[in-house]
Amino acid sequence: xxxxxxxxxxxxxxxxxxxxxxxxxxxxxxxxxxxxxxxxxxxxxxxxxxxxxxxxxxxxxxxxxxxxxxxxxxxxxxxxxxxxxxxxxxxxxxxxxxxxxxxxxxxxxxxxxxxxxxxxxxxxxxxxxxxxxxxxxxxxxxxxxxxxxxxxxx
Amino acid sequence: xxxxxxxxxxxxxxxxxxxxxxxxxxxxxxxxxxxxxxxxxxxxxxxxxxxxxxxxxxxxxxxxxxxxxxxxxxxxxxxxxxxxxxxxxxxxxxxxxxxxxxxxxxxxxxxxxxxxxxxxxxxxxxxxxxxxxxxxxxxxxxxxxxxxxxxxxxxxxxxxxxxxxxxxxxxxxxxxxxxxxxxxxxxxxxxxxxxxxxxxxxxxxxxxxxxxxxxxxxxxxxxxxxxxxxxxxxxxxxxxxxxxxxxxxxxxxxxxxxxxxxxxxxxxxxxxxxxxxxxxxxxxxxxxxxxxxxxxxxxxxxxxxxxxxxxxxxxxxxxxxxxxxxxxxxxxxxxxxxxxxxxxxxxxxxxxxxxxxxxxxxxxxxxxxxxxxxxxxxxxxxxxxxxxxxxxxxxxxxxxxxxxxxxxxxxxxxxxxxxxxxxxxxxxxxxxxxxxxxxxxxxxxxxxxxxxxxxxxxxxxxxxxxxxxxxxxxxxxxxxxxxxxxxxxxxxxxxxxxxxxxxxxxxxxxxxxxxxxxxxxxxxxxxxxxxxxxxxxxxxxxxxxxxxxxxxxxxxxxxxxxxxxxxxxxxxxxxxxxxxxxxxxxxxxxxxxxxxxxxxxxxxxxxxxxxxxxxxxxxxxxxxxxxxxxxxxxxxxxxxxxxxxxxxxxxxxxxxxxxxxxxxxxxxxxxxxxxxxxxxxxxxxxxxxxxxxxxxxxxxxxxxxxxxxxxxxxxxxxxxxxxxxxxxxxxxxxxxxxxxxxxxxxxxxxxxxxxxxxxxxxxxxxxxxxxxxxxxxxxxxxxxxx
Numbered sequence: 011x012x013x014x015x016x017x018x019x020x021x022x023x024x025x026x027x028x029x030x031x032x033x034x035x036x037x038x039x040x041x042x043x044x045x046x047x048x049x050x051x052x053x054x055x056x057x058x059x060x061x062x063x064x065x066x067x068x069x070x071x072x073x074x075x076x077x078x079x080x081x082x083x084x085x086x087x088x089x090x091x092x093x094x095x096x097x098x099x100x101x102x103x104x105x106x107x108x109x110x111x112x113x114x115x116x117x118x119x120x121x122x123x124x125x126x127x128x129x130x131x132x133x134x135x136x137x138x139x140x141x142x143x144x145x146x147x148x149x150x151x152x153x154x155x156x157x158x159x160x161x162x163x164x
Numbered sequence: 165x166x167x168x169x170x171x172x173x174x175x176x177x178x179x180x181x182x183x184x185x186x187x188x189x190x191x192x193x194x195x196x197x198x199x200x201x202x203x204x205x206x207x208x209x210x211x212x213x214x215x216x217x218x219x220x221x222x223x224x225x226x227x228x229x230x231x232x233x234x235x236x237x238x239x240x241x242x243x244x245x246x247x248x249x250x251x252x253x254x255x256x257x258x259x260x261x262x263x264x265x266x267x268x269x270x271x272x273x274x275x276x277x278x279x280x281x282x283x284x285x286x287x288x289x290x291x292x293x294x295x296x297x298x299x300x301x302x303x304x305x306x307x308x309x310x311x312x313x314x315x316x317x318x319x320x321x322x323x324x325x326x327x328x329x330x331x332x333x334x335x336x337x338x339x340x341x342x343x344x345x346x347x348x349x350x351x352x353x354x355x356x357x358x359x360x361x362x363x364x365x366x367x368x369x370x371x372x373x374x375x376x377x378x379x380x381x382x383x384x385x386x387x388x389x390x391x392x393x394x395x396x397x398x399x400x401x402x403x404x405x406x407x408x409x410x411x412x413x414x415x416x417x418x419x420x421x422x423x424x425x426x427x428x429x430x431x432x433x434x435x436x437x438x439x440x441x442x443x444x445x446x447x448x449x450x451x452x453x454x455x456x457x458x459x460x461x462x463x464x465x466x467x468x469x470x471x472x473x474x475x476x477x478x479x480x481x482x483x484x485x486x487x488x489x490x491x492x493x494x495x496x497x498x499x500x501x502x503x504x505x506x507x508x509x510x511x512x513x514x515x516x517x518x519x520x521x522x523x524x525x526x527x528x529x530x531x532x533x534x535x536x537x538x539x540x541x542x543x544x545x546x547x548x549x550x551x552x553x554x555x556x557x558x559x560x561x562x563x564x565x566x567x568x569x570x571x572x573x574x575x576x577x578x579x580x581x582x583x584x585x586x587x588x589x590x591x592x593x594x595x596x597x598x599x600x601x602x603x604x605x606x607x608x609x610x611x612x613x614x615x616x617x618x619x620x621x622x623x624x625x626x627x628x629x630x631x632x633x634x635x636x637x638x639x640x641x642x643x644x645x646x647x648x649x650x651x652x653x654x655x656x657x658x659x660x661x662x663x664x665x666x667x668x669x670x671x672x673x674x675x676x677x678x679x680x681x682x683x684x685x686x687x688x689x690x691x692x693x694x695x696x697x698x699x700x701x702x703x704x705x706x707x708x709x710x711x712x713x714x715x716x717x718x719x720x721x722x723x724x725x726x727x728x729x730x731x732x733x734x735x736x737x738x739x740x741x742x743x744x745x746x747x748x749x750x751x752x753x754x755x756x757x758x759x760x761x762x763x764x765x766x767x768x769x770x771x772x773x774x775x776x777x778x779x780x781x782x783x784x785x786x787x788x789x790x791x792x793x794x795x796x797x798x799x800x801x802x803x804x805x806x807x808x809x810x811x812x813x814x815x816x817x818x819x820x821x822x823x824x825x826x827x828x829x830x831x832x833x834x835x836x837x838x839x840x841x842x843x844x845x846x847x848x849x850x851x852x853x854x855x856x857x858x859x860x861x862x863x864x865x866x867x868x869x870x871x872x873x874x875x876x877x878x879x880x881x882x883x884x885x886x887x888x889x890x891x892x893x894x895x896x897x898x899x900x901x902x903x904x905x906x907x908x909x910x911x912x913x914x915x916x917x918x919x920x921x922x923x924x925x926x927x928x929x930x931x932x933x934x935x936x937x938x939x940x941x942x943x944x945x946x947x948x949x950x
Contacts, residue, residue, distance in 0.1 A: 043198035044191015046421070048369045049454035053876030056369055084191035097189040101181050104841045107676030107849065109188030110370040110421025116189065135884040142876070144369050144422050145676045147848030147913070148884040 013077040017042070018086030024073070032076050033057045033068035036083060044084040044113045048142070055141030058114035059083045065121035067114075067140075084113035087120065095161040096120050096154070105154035107145035115141045115151060123159045131156070175689040176904075179841035183695070184680040193419045196373040196390050201447035204375070205234060207437050208295035209450070210285040210302045211459065212277035215311035215531035215869020216324065219275060219284060223303040227287055232294030235444050236302060237436070238285040239274030247271065247439060250430055251404045252496035255647040256334050256505050259524070264334035267325035267529065269495035271405065271432040277306070278324060278494035279533050280870055281459025283432050288444050311531040311869035315491035316468050318528040324494065325529060333492055333527040334501065338509040339585050344522035347483035351474030355557035361545045362936045363466035363491070363863035364856075365879055366538050368675075370421020371452035372461065374434040376441035383412050385442070389434045391417040391703075392427045392673050393713020396650065398705050400430045400498075407438050417703040420675035424853070425537035426461045427675065428715050429498040433460070458874040463863050464538020466491035467504065467545050473553045474520075479563060481572045483520040486512055486549055490527045490535075497536035499715075501527060506646060507542025507634075507716075513583035514550040515594045515630045515807060516572040521584045531869045537715060539853055539914040540633070547631040551919035555628060556932050565923070566602060569630050570595060587634060589805045590900045592833060597895045598630060601809040601831040604891055610813070623816040623930075623947070624826075627923025631916040632807040635717035635908035638800035654718070655710045656726030657795035658687060658734050662779035664772025665697045669795075671711015672723035673703045676849075677910065678842045679719060685838055686724055686904070690731040691771050692758020709795065717806070717908030720838065721899065726798035728903040733794035738774045741792075744785040745769060745777060804899045804907035808832035810851075810916035812924040821944025823859055823925060829891045832912050835898045836905035843909045847892045850913020856882040857914070858921035860937050880937075 014023045017040060024039055036042045036059065045068060048056035052070040059068045060082040068081075088094035096116050099105070106112040115138065122137040123129065129137075134155045135148065143151065174180045187193050224236035250269045258264060273284040285302060289295035312321040318331040325331075348354055370390060377386040385408040391397045394415040402410035420427060433450055441448045452460070467488050474483035490504030509523040554572075558565035573594045574581045581589045610626050617624035637643060640651035655671040668687055674680060684698040701707055711723075735755045742760030743750040752763040761768040769777075777784060778792035813827035830847055837843050860880040864872040873879040898905030918936060925938045929946050944950070 037198075042191070043195075044193070046195070046370070047197070047451075048371065048421075049876050051454065051875045051877050053881075054369060054454075084189075088190060090186045090190050090192075093189065100189050101185040104179075104182065104845045106185060106188055107678070107845060108368070108370065108422040109184070109193050109419065109676075110195065110368075112188050113191050131889065132885075135887075138884040142369060142881050142883060144367055144424070144853070144881075145849045146845060147850075147852035147890060148887055149848045149890050150845055151884065152889070 011074060013073045015076045016080045018082060026073050028074060030073040031069055032071040032073050035073045036068060042083050042085050046110055046113060048110065053142065055118060056111050056114040058117040058141065060117060060121065065118050084116060096158040099154040099158035103150045103154035103157060105146060105150040111141060111143045115143060119155045123155065123162050129156060129159050172694065174685055174695040176685060176838050178685065178839065180681055180685055180695065180839055182678055182681040183684060195370055195419045195421055196375065196388050197451045199375060199388050199418065201375060201377055204447040204449050205288050205290050205444065206292045206295045207286045207288050207440060207448050207450040208299040209283040209433060210287065210299050212280055212282045212284060214277060214306055214308050215280050215313065216309040217277050217306035218309060219273065219277060220305040220307055222285060226301040226303060227298035230294055230298045230301065232290040233287060233298040234290065235288045236285055236298065237288065237440055237443060239270055239272035242272050242439060243270065243274050245439065247407060248405045250432065251400065252501055253498045253649040254502035256336055256501045257647060258334045259337040264501055265328050266333065266496050267328050271435040279531050281533065282494065286436055286440060288440055288448060313530055313532065313865050313867060313869045315466065315489050315528050315530055318530050324531060328529060331529040333496060333529055335526050336505045337522065337524045339522035340520060341522045344483045344485050344520040347520040348472055348474040348485055351482050352477040353475045353561060355473045355553055355560055357471050357553045357556050357932065359469045359471065359549060359552055360935050361465045361467040361548055362857060364464040364538055364861050365458055365863045366424045366426035366461055366464060367457065367881060368422030368424055368426055371454060371457045372427065372431065372433065373451040374437045375447055375449045376438035377447045378442040380445065385413045385438055387413065387415045387434060387438045389415065389417060390420050390427050391415065392423040392675060392715060394673065394703055394705050395671060395711045396713050397430055401435060401438065405435055407435060414706040416706065417673055420673065423675045424539040425464065425541055425715060428713065429462050429536055454876065455874055458879065459871060460533060462497045462534045462536035463493065464535065465545060466535050469549055471549050471553045473557050475557055479561065479568060479571055481516050481518040484512060484518050486523040488523065488525045490525055491530055491532065492527050493530060493532045493534035495534050497534035500534055500536045503537050503542045508546050510585050510587050511543050511546035511632060511634060512550060512585050515574060515632050517574055519584060532865050539850060540911040541716065543633040543911065544915045544918060547629060547915050548919045551629040551631065552922060555923040565628050566598060566607065569628065570598060587803065590802055591897045592805060592807050593895060593897050594630060594807055597807065597831040597833055598809045600893055600895060601811050601829050604829040604831065604893060605811045605813065605827055617815050623818060623928040625814050625924040625928025627812050627920045627927055629810045629916040629919035629923065631810065632805055633911060633915050634803035634805060636721035636800050636804050637716050637718065638803055640799050650712060652712065653797045653799035654712060654722040654726045655795065655797050656723060656730045657709060657793065658727065658730045660734060660775045660792040662776055664775040666691065666693065668698060668700045668727060669708045670700060670702050670723050670727065671708055672719040673714045677714060677719055678839065682720065682838045682842055683724060683727060686727055687731060693771055717910040720904065720906050721804050721902055721908045722798060722800055724904050724906065725902045726796045729796035729798050730794045733796065734792060737792060737794065740785055740788055741774050741777055742769045745783055801901045804835065804902065806832060806834050806907040806909065806912050808912060808916060810920040812917065812920040814921065814924040814928055816925065816928045816943055818947045821940035821947065823938055823943060825855055825888050825921065828888055830913065830916065831893045831895060832909065833895045833897055834909040835896060835907035837894065838906065844892050846909045847913045848890050850911060851890055851917045852882050852887055853914045854917025855887060855921060858918045858936050858938060860886065862937050
């Protein structure tokens with residue numbers, strides 16, 4: 011089937027089997043390998059991207075469901091020279107180690123900040139419970155999200 | 165040390181923000197599954213549905229009819245091609261002096277499968293989907309056999325492997341049994357405790373993956389793989405499995421998404437895709453599903469232990485006797501035999517002057533996934549035994565647990581301290597860490613906090629762990645005498661480029677540890693140059709001479725030390741060049757703050773000027789080779805001994821059994837810190853894994869050997885809202901025998917925290933017989949008497 015989706019501001023029309031997942035479109039067809047696959051039960055969150063501005067686990071979205079939608083991946087929010095405040099805060103707070111969960115964690119965190127009126131450590135922890143990190147013990151991630159929130163809301 | 169790096173804020177001891185982060189936070193990391201090769205095809209493994217079964221026949225005809233399927237390769241095919249078994253890298257001697265009994269471990273099973281998920285064939289196809297379809301229609305006839313699952317029953321069960329009597333791989337001991345038993349018999353008090361150390365499944369978030377590539381023209385093999393130690397992988401695949409000769413095999417471990425031990429080992433799948441690439445003449449790629457990670461990554465821990473601690477009338481520990489059954493799984497994994505022996509029994513002195521210690525460990529085969537090193541590897545198990553039994557003794561004796569520990573600690577004046585279990589600790593100040601931790605948790609305020617919790621209907625408990633660990637396994641000669649199959653040195657090379665920038669090659673591998681930053685800090689500090697002028701290269705046997713990889717908190721203490729030695733060689737050669745250029749004597753040239761300075765003159769040359777001269781040798785010593793590139797193989801003289809105090813405080817809700825970890829303090833002595841922010845991150849991560857072990861995680865097999873916890877729906881991973889903010893601090897006694905004074909920090913969090921948390925939980929509920937993980941169900945039953 012044919013799907014048309016806008017990914018990081020660029021429109022793509024692709025011919026893919028009906029059962030193709032959004033994450034496979036991103037990784038295999040568009041070579042946007044910053045979005046990762048860490049599990050097969052929609053639990054780990056490494057594949058989190060934004061679909062029309064809200065975070066989704068792209069392993070659980072069919073490409074067909076994204077037809078006509080705008081998708082933003084980790085590659086679309088900032089560059090090494092012009093980081094998104096959340097990316098910059100993750101680096102500043104040492105909120106990543108191996109980096110594998112990081113793109114999904116950043117995409118979830120941005121949506122969390124955008125969709126919350128006020129954040130504290132408890133709310134951030136609850137808001138990120140759909141993203142598993144095995145390296146950091148989460149403490150520095152919470153620091154980073156609150157730091158970025160201050161900048162994003164300013 | 166050069167002060168330029170310090171002045172710029174990136175020297176040793178500075179919390180530099182990481183160089184590697186720029187690619188990870190922008191999605192530019194390059195993990196194995198992000199790599200694709202021209203003409204690549206896909207492998208899916210066919211795995212055993214049974215814990216123990218004979219393979220009677222495999223019919224691949226239907227699989228081969230699936231469009232896109234190119235080949236189905238079986239264990240028999242692999243055997244016919246002359247590939248060898250996966251070796252265990254450490255030959256443990258049993259207590260009667262005989263060698264351990266190592267059952268053959270073929271990469272692909274060919275006659276019998278011995279755990280659920282064991283691979284016995286692989287399907288190669290042009291798409292992942294076709295390979296999966298093919299896998300589903302491989303028709304295998306099995307005869308199911310009785311599965312041996314319970315490690316304690318294993319010695320009375322059917323033999324899993326021919327030639328392994330009573331499923332016993334080894335019966336190993338350490339220490340003086342007679343003296344220990346005599347001291348226990350004479351002790352004023354003996355505390356007895358039965359403990360289990362729960363089976364854990366490592367769960368690095370990046371699943372294992374591999375791409376095998378074969379270039380027929382040159383006979384060259386390349387393996388891209390999620391490895392913590394690519395050179396070891398190359399060595400084993402060439403020397404033992406014989407997939408390819410060492411000089412014709414390049415192993416690349418690119419960005420790797422966490423390991424925690426599980427990516428040390430030489431596995432079936434990586435071996436098979438490399439072999440398959442040659443068989444089908446195309447690059448072959450495999451990526452594990454998470455289900456495969458659960459089934460077929462090596463698991464961790466899984467001990468059953470009885471411990472007895474003898475104490476005299478003055479409260480001094482006089483003897484510790486430990487009997488452990490260690491579940492090794494169906495086969496001995498790469499380091500499976502060393503973890504419950506040399507990395508466990510040797511640590512049972514803990515921080516204490518216990519004069520008599522004896523440990524006996526029975527390593528048994530079961531029909532479960534192989535068990536090997538997982539973060540801490542033997543040392544968390546040892547700490548759990550020592551610290552649970554000490555805390556229990558304090559309760560039985562009515563002593564304050566902190567003070568009973570303090571009274572028995574090895575004191576600063578006792579170092580170097582030879583334990584009764586083979587180690588010699590070089591240095592430490594255990595009371596300093598204990599005191600700092602007591603202050604940080606406000607120990608004096610605990611009774612009031614407990615009263616407040618009780619008033620709110622909750623049970624509050626506090627628990628300690630004063631742990632020790634041994635890092636940077638060493639020296640090579642001793643380890644090889646004890647059965648290690650490889651050396652334990654590390655290789656580092658510093659290549660100073662003509663323009664004065666520096667490329668550093670290290671044989672250790674970073675998969676989260678931050679070496680690209682911290683190793684650059686060390687070299688920048690030593691040479692007085694900018695952090696951005698140093699590039700750290702790791703993870704590629706094609707670029708790095710040799711290495712033994714990252715495990716056991718060895719990277720900094722062994723790999724970093726190798727770089728210090730190489731840096732000294734660079735400076736020594738630089739002084740010769742500089743002396744010639746400045747027309748002075750070598751002994752009159754010193755290296756200060758990034759400059760070669762001639763004594764009693766106003767002459768000096770920058771590091772860059774000397775580097776340039778080394779490559780454009782016009783004004784140059786006649787008897788000196790051009791170039792400025794030096795390497796070192798650093799073999800440590802001893803282990804390093806990080807130690808510290810962890811204190812946990814929990815609240816248990818008796819209505820639900822839910823435990824909340826409310827306070828956690830870790831004070832660790834890692835010796836010299838290179839980057840405190842990175843150290844804190846390492847500790848946090850270890851603590852989270854320790855908290856997971858204590859409260860949430862357990863790999864469970866049913867009586868038929870089926871894994872009940874094979875997904876994130878069933879295996880309880882710690883998430884952000886399960887964990888507290890960690891309070892982390894350090895004390896410093898620099899290691900006495902390596903050039904950095906560093907001790908290693910990667911595993912401490914996972915070593916101390918399970919015992920601290922379980923001591924707190926058992927304090928809260930007033931019972932010592934709660935096993936890990938302390939789930940709500942267990943605690944609710946314990947508190948409600950159900």
